[in-house]
Amino acid sequence: MFRAILIEKNADGYHAALRSLEPARLPDCDVRVRVEYSSLNYKDALAITGRGPVVRSFPMVPGIDLAGVVTESGHPDYRAGDRVVLNGWGVGESHWGGLAQMAAVRGDWLVPLPAAFTTRQAMAIGTAGYTAMLCVMALERHGISPASGDVVVTGASGGVGGVAVSLLSRLGYRVVAVTGRPEEESYLRSLGAAEIVDRDSLSHPGRPLERARWAGAVDVVGGQILASVCAAMQYRGVVTACGLAGGMAFPATVAPFILRGVTLVGVDSVMCPRAERVEAWRRLAQDLNPTELETMTQEIALSDVIPAARDLLEGRIRGRIVVAL
Ligand code: NDP
Secondary structure (H helix, E strand, O other): OEEEEEEEEEOOEEEEEEEEEOHHHOOOOOEEEEEEEEEEOHHHHHHHHOOOOOOOOOOEOOOOEEEEEEEEEOOOOOOOOOEEEEEOOOEOOOEOOOOEOEEEEOHHHOEEOOOOOOHHHHHHHHHHHHHHHHHHHHHHHOOOOHHHOOEEEOOOOOHHHHHHHHHHHHOOOOEEEEEOOHHHHHHHHHOOEEEEEEHHHHOOOOOOOOOOOEEEEEEOOOHHHHHHHHHOEEEEEEEEEOOOOOOOOOOOOOHHHHHOOOEEEEOOOOOOOHHHHHHHHHHHHHHOOHHHHHHHEEEEEHHHHHHHHHHHHOOOOOOEEEEEO
16 A cells, blocks of 8 residues: 545545555556655645646546656666656646655656755755756746846745746846745845845836846746736846746736847746756756755655645745655
């Protein structure tokens, strides 16, 4: 038997609970993994609470990421004993995921864990941190460098935001952190933020073009904040948009795009091609400061996951949560 969070939807409603399950219930896949750590991401919190339409089939084990050790493999690239990490590909949405002591997954979805990381560190990074790296790589691909000017990061006290602040500052950027939690200023400065901006100052509709402040942006919030960020980009600035913590809407004008040549880059981690994933994990091993990663991280047990999911959606969690299996 193995322990897992199981989400069920039936006549009684939508329920998530900690359960003991038979290994025979795992999906039919070519690799089995003993999960050592998973993590709690925004999407997992939506799945567990049922507050967003994340889960595509029931019953579902949530958990969009995992790190662990291969126990059985029919895939040519993996053998028992290999340390692996998995992000996305619909795991925890349409395929049983990482918030479980065992997982059965497709070998093609796995990335070998970089030697620099323990499985715990890999999940302290998790999908949030890997997505932050994808955003940094997108800024670079579109020509942004520390010499271009300031980079703004929204939702900075959260998971994607914290890793983005830490990575960018280590790479030499001057980082402006946007937060709705002024009490986290010293935490954000410890990750390398040079300036803190109150979320409220970007939360209201403004002019189509504002004072040109930022060369680059990592936005996890969407909604009015993303629109305000776009309006305040410098000429030929680059905005990476990966999240919707503030909503799905995008109440913007085309002015920043047609008058300042701003680029809006969408970042998706779920179906991201394998070569880019491998590169993102290589870059994380090279560029992320492990001490800052630890500062961002708190560890919980599987039995704490359900209340923690509610806390995360209420904005009461700082940084990243790793789940020990
Ligand atoms: P967290 O909950 O850890 O962080 C989100 C942060 O956003 C919060 O800490 C808060 O930061 C800010 N925030 C929350 N609610 C609001 C609001 N109503 N208005 C403005 N700001 C708000 O989540 P993650 O970092 O794990 O994920 C962030 C977003 O990125 C989510 O929408 C998630 O779905 C998305 N995401 C997308 C991926 C992709 O592949 N595209 C992959 C990973 C995540 P503060 O208190 O500092 O203001």
